[in-house]
Amino acid sequence: MIERAPYAQMLGVREWIDEAGNAGLVMPASPGLEGREGFLYGGVIGSLLELACLAALSGEEGVVAGRPRPINMTIDFLRGGLMVESYAQARIVRLGKRVVNVDATCWQSDRESPIATGRMHILRSV
Template structure:
């Protein structure tokens, strides 16, 4: 599947997730790879003193990115279910737009392992990374 087709599939999956709509998430091609874009909004600020985007918004962005990547890969009728998630917050996020990408690490019959990365102005300086396991075969 070509990257443009993957991008369109990702947008279709995002449209099925109400919280993704609440965060105004959209699929984009970033350096020819599909990713999820979260536009900056004042309501996302968690620490007004820094100011910085709330870690929960960054975590949700990474989890939704993992779900969308798995769902687009498996073409399942149902959304994958998150089994566990570990997030590493590497630096304070600024009041800027944020992107996230997902890398499928392992795909089993029922479980997928995914690594996610969230960044702002520079992809080489991520604000957070995550590791997630998702149940893909729902009975």
């Protein structure tokens, strides 16, 4: 569903299912996404994490009505993202009365060696 968003389409993001059946996102590398030579632009990595957080919400009925209203997002860049396919998965950590907390991880060839992580807080529909 998130891959229908215009920004996700521009990045080439599509849904991906892992071997355990968990949904995530995958983004192919392309020259337009390059920052410094040989590496993905950090904003693109942050965008992939944000889209993964929003995708995690889309599977939860009644959590957020209409368009999600993000409160904030924090991103930790752990290493440079190479110009290869990148993956991201997010999980809802807490469904509070007013705020939803979501964590996301982005990796490339090795899931155990993430290139970035993110935390997003989204205002819950009341």
